[in-house]
Amino acid sequence: MATNTIDSSSGYRVIGTRPIRPDGVDKVTGRAKYGADYALPGMLHGKVLRSPHAHARIKAIRFERALKLPGVKAVVTGKDLPEGENKSVPLGEMSVNPRYLGHNILARDKALYQGHAVAAVAAVGLHIAEQALELIEIEYELLPPVMTVDEAMANSAPILDPELRNEEQGDEPTNIAKHTQLKRGETEAGFKSAQTVVEREFRTAMVHQGYIEPHNALATYGSDGRATIYCSTQGPFEVRGMSAAVLGVPVGSIKVVPAEIGGGFGGKTTVYLEPLALLLAMKTGRPVKMVMTRAEVLRASGPTSGSHIKVKMGCARDGKITAACVWLAYEAGAFPGSPVAAAAMTVLAPYAIPNVLIDAYDVVVNRPKTAAYRAPGATNAAFAAETVIDELAERCGIDPLEMRILNGAREGTPHPAGPPYRRIGFIETCEAIKNSPHYRSELNGANRGRGVASGFWFNAGMQSAAMVNIHADGTASVVTGSPDIGGSRASCAMIAAEVLGLEAEEVRPVVTDTDAIGHTDVTGGSRVTFATGMAVFQAAEDAMRQLKERAAKLWECKPEEVEFRAGKFFAKGNPDAPITIKELAKRLPRTGGPVSGRATVNARGVGPAFATTCIDVEVDLDTGKVEILRCTVAQDAGRAIHPAYVEGQMQGGTAQGIGWALNEEYVYDAQGRMLNAGLLDYRMPTCPDLPMIETIIVEVPNPGHPLGVRGVGEVSIVPPPAAVANAIYRAVGVRLTELPMSPPRVLKAILTHSGQPSATAWS
Amino acid sequence: MTKELIEATINGEPVEFLCEPRQSLLEVLRDVLNLTGTKEGCLTGDCGACSVILDGRVVCSCLVLGVEVAGGAIETVEGLAEGTHLTELQQTFLEDAALQCGICTPGFLIAAKALLDSNPDPSETEVRYALAGNLCRCTGYDKIVRAVMDAAALMRQRQSSSSSAKQGREA
Numbered sequence: 001m002a003t004n005t006i007d008s009s010s011g012y013r014v015i016g017t018r019p020i021r022p023d024g025v026d027k028v029t030g031r032a033k034y035g036a037d038y039a040l041p042g043m044l045h046g047k048v049l050r051s052p053h054a055h056a057r058i059k060a061i062r063f064e065r066a067l068k069l070p071g072v073k074a075v076v077t078g079k080d081l082p083e084g085e086n087k088s089v090p091l092g093e094m095s096v097n098p099r100y101l102g103h104n105i106l107a108r109d110k111a112l113y114q115g116h117a118v119a120a121v122a123a124v125g126l127h128i129a130e131q132a133l134e135l136i137e138i139e140y141e142l143l144p145p146v147m148t149v150d151e152a153m154a155n156s157a158p159i160l161d162p163e164l165r166n167e168e169q170g171d172e173p174t175n176i177a178k179h180t181q182l183k184r185g186e187t188e189a190g191f192k193s194a195q196t197v198v199e200r201e202f203r204t205a206m207v208h209q210g211y212i213e214p215h216n217a218l219a220t221y222g223s224d225g226r227a228t229i230y231c232s233t234q235g236p237f238e239v240r241g242m243s244a245a246v247l248g249v250p251v252g253s254i255k256v257v258p259a260e261i262g263g264g265f266g267g268k269t270t271v272y273l274e275p276l277a278l279l280l281a282m283k284t285g286r287p288v289k290m291v292m293t294r295a296e297v298l299r300a301s302g303p304t305s306g307s308h309i310k311v312k313m314g315c316a317r318d319g320k321i322t323a324a325c326v327w328l329a330y331e332a333g334a335f336p337g338s339p340v341a342a343a344a345m346t347v348l349a350p351y352a353i354p355n356v357l358i359d360a361y362d363v364v365v366n367r368p369k370t371a372a373y374r375a376p377g378a379t380n381a382a383f384a385a386e387t388v389i390d391e392l393a394e395r396c397g398i399d400p401l402e403m404r405i406l407n408g409a410r411e412g413t414p415h416p417a418g419p420p421y422r423r424i425g426f427i428e429t430c431e432a433i434k435n436s437p438h439y440r441s442e443l444n445g446a447n448r449g450r451g452v453a454s455g456f457w458f459n460a461g462m463q464s465a466a467m468v469n470i471h472a473d474g475t476a477s478v479v480t481g482s483p484d485i486g487g488s489r490a491s492c493a494m495i496a497a498e499v500l501g502l503e504a505e506e507v508r509p510v511v512t513d514t515d516a517i518g519h520t521d522v523t524g525g526s527r528v529t530f531a532t533g534m535a536v537f538q539a540a541e542d543a544m545r546q547l548k549e550r551a552a553k554l555w556e557c558k559p560e561e562v563e564f565r566a567g568k569f570f571a572k573g574n575p576d577a578p579i580t581i582k583e584l585a586k587r588l589p590r591t592g593g594p595v596s597g598r599a600t601v602n603a604r605g606v607g608p609a610f611a612t613t614c615i616d617v618e619v620d621l622d623t624g625k626v627e628i629l630r631c632t633v634a635q636d637a638g639r640a641i642h643p644a645y646v647e648g649q650m651q652g653g654t655a656q657g658i659g660w661a662l663n664e665e666y667v668y669d670a671q672g673r674m675l676n677a678g679l680l681d682y683r684m685p686t687c688p689d690l691p692m693i694e695t696i697i698v699e700v701p702n703p704g705h706p707l708g709v710r711g712v713g714e715v716s717i718v719p720p721p722a723a724v725a726n727a728i729y730r731a732v733g734v735r736l737t738e739l740p741m742s743p744p745r746v747l748k749a750i751l752t753h754s755g756q757p758s759a760t761a762w763s
Numbered sequence: 764m765t766k767e768l769i770e771a772t773i774n775g776e777p778v779e780f781l782c783e784p785r786q787s788l789l790e791v792l793r794d795v796l797n798l799t800g801t802k803e804g805c806l807t808g809d810c811g812a813c814s815v816i817l818d819g820r821v822v823c824s825c826l827v828l829g830v831e832v833a834g835g836a837i838e839t840v841e842g843l844a845e846g847t848h849l850t851e852l853q854q855t856f857l858e859d860a861a862l863q864c865g866i867c868t869p870g871f872l873i874a875a876k877a878l879l880d881s882n883p884d885p886s887e888t889e890v891r892y893a894l895a896g897n898l899c900r901c902t903g904y905d906k907i908v909r910a911v912m913d914a915a916a917l918m919r920q921r922q923s924s925s926s927s928a929k930q931g932r933e934a
Contacts, residue, residue, distance in 0.1 A: 018860070020857045020858065021857070021860070023865075024856075024857040024862070025849070025857070027862055027865035027868050028840075028843075028849065028853040028856050028857060028862070028868060028872060029800070029840065029841065029843070029844055029849075029853070030798070030799070030800015030801070030839070030840035030841045030869050031800065032865055033799070034799075034802070034866060036793075036799075036802075036803060037793075037799035039794075127783075127785070209900075210898075210900045211864070211866075211900055212802075212804045212810055212812055212864075212866045212867050212898055212899070212900055213802070213804065213812075213864070213866040214803070214804070260864075260865065260866075261864060262802070262804075262864050262865070262866025262867075263863075263864045263866060263900050263901055264864075265900070291803075293806060294804065294805040294806060294807065294809075294810075485863070485864055486863035486864060486901060487860070487863060644859075644860035644906075645860055645863070647860075647906075648860055648863050648901070648902055648906060649863075651902060651903035651905045651906070652863065652900070652901045652902050652903050654903055655900075655902075655903030655904070656900070678805065678807050678809060679804075679805045679807065679809035679810050679898065680807065680809045684898060684900065685903075685904075686895050686898065687890075687891045687892075687894040687895055687897070687899075687904045687907070687908065688888075688891040688892050688895050690903060690904055690905075692887075692905050692908070692909075693903045693905045
């Protein structure tokens with residue numbers, strides 16, 4: 001039920017209301033088509049053979065027996081892929097190295113993690129393909145696995161890639177792909193002027209985005225050399241570019257049709273199956289469909305980094321932070337490219353600190369290659385920094401929110417890695433929590449505590465294209481290339497409706513394929529409503545400009561003499577001749593033909609996002625289980641186009657942050673085999689694990705966007721781990737420094753703190 | 764592998780299908796009968812995306828074999844709406860923005876329907892426990908729980924107004 005009332009506070013008619021999303025009916029009736037729902041006549045099924053070893057040399061692959069199995073049409077190995085260029089190419093939020101990408105799709109001489117793809121099969125049935133995998137023989141020479149950053153950075157560490165070098169170590173083989181340093185002021189002097197200094201060390205576990213829909217791809221290839229890939233992806237243009245790079249075929253020969261997507265959170269911004277399905281389609285001349293199992297998703301897609309972090313921070317008597325040193329080492333997985341540089345740039349971003357030194361290390365380990373995960377890199381780092389700030393506040397006797405407000409970044413504060421901020425809303429998120437019913441309420445009861453923490457994320461701009469077509473009845477369609485992962489069709493339709501004087505329901509949004517719209521970067525970086533929304537806004541204005549020209553033609557006046565007010569076109573000085581868009585639309589064929597507004601942007605003016613979260617917990621002293629009692633998140637959206645879906649992003653990110661805080665982790669044995677590759681043992685929050693998640697949308701308009709939009713998709717995941725840790729401290733007096741804060745770990749910390757032998761706890 | 768001919772009722776319609784003994788009900792629904800509204804998330808019964816109602820009980824269709832449903836009655840997401848008329852649950856999921864990516868939605872609708880079929884006035888805790896077998900990674904469950912409570916209220920309202928209308932006629 002739409003509630004399209006005029007919101008006098010914002011001055012908008014459609015923006016800020018809560019219409020039903022345009023793709024909603026398809027998604028509650030089972031009609032919406034996700035990648036795995038596609039099928040084509042003559043289709044083959046592909047499956048991947050994966051390394052059972054974390055680190056091994058591939059001595060030989062024998063697949064003749066598999067090929068002989070009736071129904072098997074093709075087997076491919078790393079030898080079937082061209083060797084990609086070994087250089088970094090920027091793509092979306094992360095950079096891509098074609099060689100590493102290709103080696104991750106199919107291993108060459110080494111398997112670098114358990115689950116690393118070694119061969120792939122296409123057969124007439126799924127179960128035949130599975131059977132064929134068992135007939136492929138691989139000869140491995142086992143190598144010692146390197147599972148943590150500490151092991152990988154040690155002097156005597158086994159080397160994953162003998163060719164890997166970094167700038168500082170010259171020609172010495174290394175597992176450290178890159179060291180980044182950010183520096184401002186003099187930290188030594190800063191610490192001298194501090195009255196209180198806190199220094200702590202943290203570890204966080206590798207975690208997965210946990211989208212419910214496994215990766216999928218269906219590829220076709222014709223004798224004309226043209227390919228089509230249907231898949232669930234956040235970035236159809238990235239799938240096209242990466243698949244072309246991996247296979248060595250022209251970008252323009254591939255069309256990617258984005259299916260509905262069942263969650264991504266950054267994990268579907270790269271390719272795994274897409275080039276393989278296409279390679280198998282090229283080999284067989286038949287459509288090939290591939291879908292991962294859940295175990296494959298966990299073992300062989302791209303989780304985010306586990307990390308080792310050290311933070312030292314000092315403040316003056318009044319609580320003003322004088323200096324901060326941060327040391328970050330992030331697991332990149334099997335190939336370089338963890339989000340540690342982003343971690344370095346985000347870790348202190350909410351604060352104005354005069355003296356800063358940040359060292360960041362990107363480290364390869366025998367784990368799956370990491371991919372983006374909602375505010376990549378920021379959550380691990382914020383867990384560390386935000387608990388240290390909490391401890392400083394406590395030692396100074398300052399309320400933790402006051403501490404953040406005292407030191408908080410404002411307009412003009414220099415960002416640690418860039419120019420001064422324009423107008424931002426960090427302080428406003430702290431104030432919103434401070435004034436919330438939650439923070440003002442009393443928390444009573446034994447073993448209960450309340451914690452707060454804040455987070456920063458850049459948000460992204462990048463490229464987008466949009467078309468707005470005026471239909472014969474005066475309604476419109478808006479065409480973009482941004483897969484809708486959480487309601488962005490609704491926000492795009494609302495933006496166009498606002499400009500064209502239509503109701504949201506009168507604008508039909510379409511997400512189209514890579515041949516039908518200009519290049520559009522990933523649905524990621526919280527960028528769709530910001531950047532694609534900017535393109536939609538401009539395309540709608542372009543359509544409006546053309547409509548005014550048509551009205552001018554009818555009235556034989558100049559286009560600039562036509563005004564559009566309250567859904568009607570007027571000729572200046574001729575108030576008796578208003579015409580609605582519906583009436584004008586009927587006249588389009590005789591005034592010059594169809595009206596189609598277009599815009600492309602490489603969006604500038606990105607507005608950073610901040611969130612502050614307050615969490616109450618109760619700790620069970622017998623088991624170490626932490627229950628979330630209450631949770632409130634305040635986030636600066638800039639402008640909330642569709643507030644219900646803004647709240648949805650805030651709630652979803654918070655829930656993922658709570659899962660990261662309490663339970664989620666990749667568990668490996670000594671041989672580097674993942675022990676919990678299923679959704680029973682990889683423990684994500686369930687419905688009874690969480691309370692309602694209260695939201696406060698803060699709106700400090702982004703001066704860089706015509707509607708004030710910042711982007712809301714990511715930052716809410718950043719504060720919860722630290723907020724939970726700070727709450728646990730208030731509840732039981734123990735500071736947790738390792739994620740997840742699972743029952744065994746919490747229990748052990750409580751027992752150690754109370755002087756009882758920790759041997760009585762689970763290890 | 765030899766296929767067996769199975770007869771069952773799906774969404775009120777008698778259906779016959781051929782399936783191998785190793786094929787799951789989920790595979791039969793999606794790949795044999797083209798009922799792709801039921802989703803695959805894990806194939807191990809942990810995520811609930813493939814939930815269907817089998818003879819009145821919610822089951823993970825990935826854990827049931829196709830041959831096991833012979834003579835049974837199955838309800839899937841495709842059978843919830845009557846023609847173009849959405850149920851209260853489907854309507855409140857839309858109005859409360861209880862879905863983002865939508866992949867878990869069919870399973871949640873099925874689990875919620877089974878709850879409301881047996882308990883027309885559940886507490887928040889009862890809703891949360893009834894949905895414990897369904898994972899959603901997008902919403903944090905908040906709006907889903909609200910949608911189920913709102914649908915329950917609408918259904919109670921409809922039932923009380925139809926029963927009072929009936930009483931009115933009888934009087």
